[in-house]
Amino acid sequence: MANTNKLVTAVVAGAAAGAVAGLMFVPKPGKVTRRYMSTRAEETRHKTGHYVGSLRQRVKKVESPA
Numbered sequence: 001m002a003n004t005n006k007l008v009t010a011v012v013a014g015a016a017a018g019a020v021a022g023l024m025f026v027p028k029p030g031k032v033t034r035r036y037m038s039t040r041a042e043e044t045r046h047k048t049g050h051y052v053g054s055l056r057q058r059v060k061k062v063e064s065p066a
Contacts, residue, residue: 004055015044 019040023033 019037027033028036
């Protein structure tokens with residue numbers, strides 16, 4: 001479980017670093033940047049929700065008596 005937490009933390013940190021780097025090196029007008037960030041945030045939320053859901057199912061399988 002500790003390895004999973006480290007992996008999730010690394011993924012989130014990497015995504016945040018990538019977003020910051022993208023904003024710093026490819027400046028666009030504010031409206032375009034906000035739209036882009038909104039779209040990316042929605043995609044990330046969807047992917048994260050799917051990942052968490054599958055992780056919960058795995059944990060339930062492990063916890064349930066055989």
